[in-house]
Amino acid sequence: RAALEEVEGDVAELELKLDKLVKLCIAMIDTGKAFCVANKQFMNGIRDLAQYSSNDAVVETSLTKFSDSLQEMINFHTILFDQTQRSIKAQLQNFVKEDLRKFKDAKKQFEKVSEEKENALVKNAQVQRNKQHEVEEATNILTATRKCFRHIALDYVLQINVLQSKRRSEILKSMLSFMYAHLAFFHQGYDLFSELGPYMKDLGAQLDQLVVDAAKEKREMEQKHSTIQQKDFSSDDSKLEYNVDAANGIVMEGYLFKRASNAFKTWNRRWFSIQNNQLVYQKKFKDNPTVVVEDLRLCTVKHCEDIERRFCFEVVSPTKSCMLQADSEKLRQAWIKAVQTSIATAYRDKSDESEKLDKKSSPSTGSLESGSESKEKLLKGESALQRVQCIPGNASCCDCGLADPRWASINLGITLCIECSGIHRSLGVHFSKVRSLTLDTWEPELLKLMCELGNDVINRVYEAKVEKMGIKKPQPGQRQEKEAYIRAKYVERKFVDKYAISASPPEQEEKTVSKSCEEKRLSISKPGPVTSLQSNDSGIQQSSDDGRESLPSMVSANSLYEPEGERQDSAFLDSKHLNPGLQLYRASYEKNLPKMAEALAHGADVNWANLEENQATPLIQAVLGGSLVTCEFLLQNGANVNQRDVQxxxxxxxxxxxxxxxxxxxxxxxxxxxxxxxxxxxxxxxxxxxxxxxxxxxxxxxxxxxxxxxxxxxxxxxxxxxxxxxxxxxxxxxxxxxxxxxxxxxxxxxxx
Known part of the structure; x- marks a missing residue:
């Protein structure tokens, strides 16, 4: 009790500290926003003074430069407050509202059951010995209350341990994110942070390990908690126990009533067991088991309340269903939970076996794999910043050329400096979606998308006519020139090389060039004696008994940058004779991201529907092509994930x-x-x-x-x-x- 009281006092004090810190953070953000508004008004005043001083070139130039610098600082402040909002306020508020609330709920339950236990003890002590029925009743109540008290106390201790292990990671995570935001804000004065920087990086590595250790500790405590609860059942509840790691492979076994599948729907009592990823039953112990479900991963289990019998549940597989009845509600719940747990365990075991098979079946191949070894390390072992900056052209800002960019536009697939990223944000998410390469979390498919495009690829499309027009790209620090250039480049698309649409009617053109795509689609959807269908994210392969030709292999990721003349697919003609929508449609099937980016730059509708092919969209074509990255690129550029074809x-x-x-x-x-x-x-x-x-x-x-x-x-x-x-x-x-x-x-x- 003394230890619990000390922990409760510590948690209460922690909550006060966190609430205070969140309130101070909100006040700081509000004050900072007010400062930005006042600073912007002051900057406008300087610009007015500069215009008034047009007769004095020195004053006008200086004041204009000062106002531009203030505008940059306002943008940096806005980014800093946005990161502070997410790192301190949002994370700590969630910790206070969620984790501390769970602790308080557990505390209330513990105090309530403690009081009930004390009342039971008092009642048991007060009963007179000559009243035997009252003695028995008081004894039973005390026994049940003590049992409940042990369970609730165990839950309370578990919640305390989980909270203690998580509080450090949550506080350090929020503070580390907050400090990284300041590091980005003071990028011009990075020397001041040189001594603190290595410490922050080390702390980040320690934090990752701390999160892993905390999660591992939580799982171990939950397993111990579950084991203790199961062993604490009375003799009548022993039938409810199940063990997914049993030495004999039997997760759970016992008698159940099974409804026959005949016309009479008779019920028979059979001995059921869950073993070896299967549900089986026996009429007698010496009989061979009859398999009800061959693979638990393909089945589901649910309650049945629409029949006359009680305690019924149904196990449904893709081929049949089995109606079962337990002896009590507790047994029904135990069987349902055992089946669900076995499904999850069977899936996990299959995954573990496959991983072991991978390790055994992939010996060293020497120089045969040396070409792809570095790329594999790139995709698995380095940070998002390192991966993306290794792509050609990504080591400098796509728009101004500043080295070491730390921001990216995820729908364009380019890297940006902090100043250009602020301009991209002002364009709106329908033109550019900006994300930090160091502060934000990157999903694997999005990171792979960034590695498939890059600044060189996109600039070949969006800056195709820059040299012909005699336009020079803006330099770092030229805020107004940058803003005008970026708007002309991505919004007005002035530098895109506009190609001529063919003179033939679009309907006839689409019908001609999409014929082979339609044939490939029909080969997939047409019914026939197909014996196998194997597919993955890099291609489709189909074989059949009637000897039809298999579907051609898809374009590999390494062929995306090959010259157009080297590709042999006769179904895809010169892109200069296509309208943008059809080009996007076909390039999506080809998994050709540069062609897709080119089509979007020429105004292609990302949800364009091909009337000649069942109103299929580019996203559907990307699915048929088998590329995950192509689908992600279309979705990031506004593709409707629920748009359907005529079928x-x-x-x-x-x-x-x-x-x-x-x-x-x-x-x-x-x-x-x-x-x-x-x-x-x-x-x-x-x-x-x-x-x-x-x-x-x-x-x-x-x-x-x-x-x-x-x-x-x-x-x-x-x-x-x-x-x-x-x-x-x-x-x-x-x-x-x-x-x-x-x-x-x-x-x-x-x-x-």
Missing amino acids: GRGPLHHATVLGHTGQVCLFLKRGANQHATDEEGKDPLTIAVEAANADIVTLLRLARMNEEMRESEGLYGQPGDETYQDIFRDFSQMASNNPEKLNRFQQESQKF
């Missing part, structure tokens, strides 16, 4: 049909509607279940469950719980860096 199928439908797990994960993260049905009335989940694709079924069910949880709890607009985010983050990493693993998982699923 009622959107990008999520097509990705599910083709088994592109990485694309399914991407579309779900970008808000795709998985409840939409095609003209056959099938939604993506139905298609995935019919195809027995365990990975996609898992993703769709998790997304649907997360959506239902957020709706039931009123958490609209929030991403979901940590488990959901962790799973989707793992799939994103795998789809971007190791797509061959998803391909292998799919092949394994098709064997069942």
